[in-house]
Structures are given as structure tokens and as C-alpha cells.
Amino acid sequence: MSKSIERGELLHEGKAKQVFHSSSPDHVWIHYKDDATAFNGVKKASIRDKGEVNARISAYLMERMSSAGIPTHMDTVVSVRDHVCTKVDIIPVEVVVRNVCAGSICRRFGLEQGKVLAEPMVEFFYKSDELNDPPMSDVHALQFGWAVEWELAYLRHAALKVNAVLQAFWDELGVTLVDFKIEFGRDKNGHILLADEITPDGSRLWEKGSNRSLDKDVFRKDLGDLGDTYRELFKRVFGHGLTEG
Ligand SMILES: Nc1ncnc2c1ncn2[C@@H]1O[C@H](COP(=O)(O)OP(=O)(O)OP(=O)(O)O)[C@@H](O)[C@H]1O
Ligand SMILES: [Mg+2]
Known part of the structure; x- marks a missing residue:
């Protein structure tokens, strides 16, 4: 059906993506850019292929979530x-799931990097670039009207389900899922959908054995070439390079 949907006016230019209106009032057109930013936009670069790797990995993982019964955008x-x-309508709560401390x-709790958590942990951060995405809890969401009680419960439940699916997926590829951030939104009927992206930009992925970073930490911490890292990750996921297969 939506094969015939066309791109419309720019709605929002983000750090990693452009969001356009589309010829359907119920749909947006999302374009993944090669721009990389860290520390809330303080460090910037253009990384060849990054947009394509993120878009293709996100599409693939969103499909997996959908198969696991988690409705997505x-x-x-x-x-x-x-x-x-x-x-x-994006719920302004960034949902972070952690399996390992990093x-x-x-920094907040003086913990050792790499400490494995006994149970996966869900944390909420208020989605605000101006405020640097501060940590928040349910009381803030309820008090300030960002989400209601059942929605917060759903975010936690869905985030843990996403974690279980992703953890198994990366584990099979020899990668430890340390943590990740996801966003949810409400469609026109008020149903909550997993939205935005599931990408190595928003995840910490460590190669098993070496604990080498296969994610945006390579860029944040100058650990190597982010483009090479993302192309390598793509190959791990799809079994072939960007232009093959
Ligand atoms: N299905 C959707 N409908 C509307 N907006 C969406 C949808 N999916 C994602 N978005 C929003 O579109 C924007 C995508 O742009 P991008 O990820 O580049 O933003 P960003 O600069 O990282 O800023 P942010 O901190 O808001 O993510 C985000 O603000 C995201 O919340
Ligand atoms: Mg974003």
C-alpha cells in the first residue's frame, strides 16, 4: 500500500536522520544521514556508509521485533x-536497557566498566537535548504529563522484551549487548509503537572475548575508524558487505 507514498516537506532535521512529511498524513519518511555526533552534538563528523548501515540494521531489527510481537513504526x-x-507522537522518555555497566x-554511581548486572535494568531519561537528556523516574513522567502509568509499565515491559530478542541475536553473532536506547511513540489511536531506530549509534556492542567496541563508542572515544567498524558490523549481521548480496 505505502509503496506509493511520496516524500514531502522536511519536518525535523535531527543529528542522525531527517524526518519528512509524506503524501500520507499518517506516515513520515525517515532518511538516515552519514552524520555522526557525540556528547550531544559537541563532536561531529561525516562517516561514509554510516547512514546506510544504520538504516539497514534498524529495518532488520525492527522486523525481528515485530515478529516477536512488539508493534513498531x-x-x-x-x-x-x-x-x-x-x-x-514521540513519548519524551528515552528508554535505556543495560546488561553490563558502561x-x-x-560515572553516576562510581561503578566499574564491564560489571555484569545480575538482571537487565531499565532506566528512563528525559528526552531533551537542551537539558542533556537527564535521568528521570516515573514521578517526573506522571507529574509533568509525559506518560501515564500504564504507558510507563508498557515501556518497561516492551523494553525488556526487546532486550531479550536483541541479546539472543547479538550473542549468536559473537557480540555482547551491553546496553541500548530506544524510543516509543503514540500513533493516532493512542497505541504505543516502538519508534525511531535500533542501531549501533544507540547501542553498546562489544566483541566477545576482546571486548572491542563495535558501536559509536569508537567515535566517542577515538578508538578507530567508525566507518570500518560499522561496515564490519554490517557484515556480521548480513553475512556480506554493503554492495554485495
Ligand atoms: N515514527 C516517527 N514519527 C515521528 N517522529 C519520529 C518517528 N521516529 C522517530 N522520530 C523522531 O525523529 C527524530 C529523528 O532524528 P534523529 O534521531 O536524527 O534526532 P536526534 O538529533 O538524534 O535527536 P533526538 O535526541 O531527538 O533523537 C527524533 O527526534 C525521533 O524522536
Ligand atoms: Mg536520535
Whole structure:
């Protein structure tokens, strides 16, 4: 059906994607760019192939989520960098799931990087670039009207389900899923859909054995060439390079 949907005016230019209106009022057109940013936009670069790797991995993983019974915003893959998705009102709560301690949780609580958690942990951050996405809890969401109680319960439940599917997926490829961030939104009927992206930009992925980063930490921490890392990750996922198969 939505094969005939056309790209409309630019709705939002983000750091990693452009979101366009489309010829359908219920859909947006999402284009993945090669731009890389870190530290809330302080560090910037253009990384060849990054948009394509992210778009193709996200489309693939969203499909997996859908098969696992988690409704997502994905509708149609229109090109290697462009997706038509159900338009949602993004819930301004970034949902982070952690299996292993790394990044901000180590800084906040003085924990050792690499400490394996006994249970996966779901954390909420308020989605606000101006405020640097501060940590938040249910009381803030309820008090400030960002989400209601059942929605918060659903976000936690769905995030843990996403984690279980992703963890098994990466594990088979010899990769430890350390943590990841996802976003959800409400469609026009108020149903919650997994939205935005599931990509190595928003995940920490460590090669088993070496604990080498296969994600955007390569860029954040200058650990190597992010383009090479993403092309390598693509090959791990699909079994072939970007231009093959
Ligand atoms: N289905 C959707 N409908 C409407 N908006 C969406 C949908 N999926 C994702 N978005 C929003 O589109 C934007 C995508 O752009 P991008 O990811 O580049 O933003 P960003 O600069 O990373 O900023 P943000 O912190 O908002 O993600 C995000 O704000 C995201 O919340
Ligand atoms: Mg984003």
C-alpha cells in the first residue's frame, strides 16, 4: 500500500536522520544521514556508509521485533537509507536497557566498566537535548504529563522484551549487548509503537572475548575508524558487505 507514498516537506532535521512529511498524513519518511555526533552534538563528523548501515540494521531489527510481537513504526523500506514509518507522537522518555555497566551509569554511581548486572535494568531519561537528556523516574513522567502509568509499565515491559530478542541475536553473532536506547511513540489511536531506530549509534556492542567496541563508542572515544567498524558490523549481521548480496 505505502509503496506509493511520496516524500514531502522536511519536518525535523535531527543529528542522525531527517524526518519528512509524506503524501500520507499518517506516515513520515525517515532518511538516515552519514552524520555522526557525540556528547550531544559537541563532536561531529561525516562517516561514509554510516547512514546506510544504520538504516539497514534498524529495518532488520525492527522486523525481528515485530515478529516477536512488539508493534513498531516500520512500514516500508523504500531505499537503503529511507523508510516510511507510521507517524507517532514521540513519548519524551528515552528508554535505556543495560546488561553490563558502561558509560553514564559508571560515572553516576562510581561503578566499574564491564560489571555484569545480575538482571537487565531499565532506566528512563528525559528526552531533551537542551537539558542533556537527564535521568528521570516515573514521578517526573506522571507529574509533568509525559506518560501515564500504564504507558510507563508498557515501556518497561516492551523494553525488556526487546532486550531479550536483541541479546539472543547479538550473542549468536559473537557480540555482547551491553546496553541500548530506544524510543516509543503514540500513533493516532493512542497505541504505543516502538519508534525511531535500533542501531549501533544507540547501542553498546562489544566483541566477545576482546571486548572491542563495535558501536559509536569508537567515535566517542577515538578508538578507530567508525566507518570500518560499522561496515564490519554490517557484515556480521548480513553475512556480506554493503554492495554485495
Ligand atoms: N515514527 C516517527 N514519527 C515521528 N517522529 C519520529 C518517528 N521516529 C522517530 N522520530 C523522531 O525523529 C527524530 C529523528 O532524528 P534523529 O534521531 O536524527 O534526532 P536526534 O538529533 O538524534 O535527536 P533526538 O535526541 O531527538 O533523537 C527524533 O527526534 C525521533 O524522536
Ligand atoms: Mg536520535
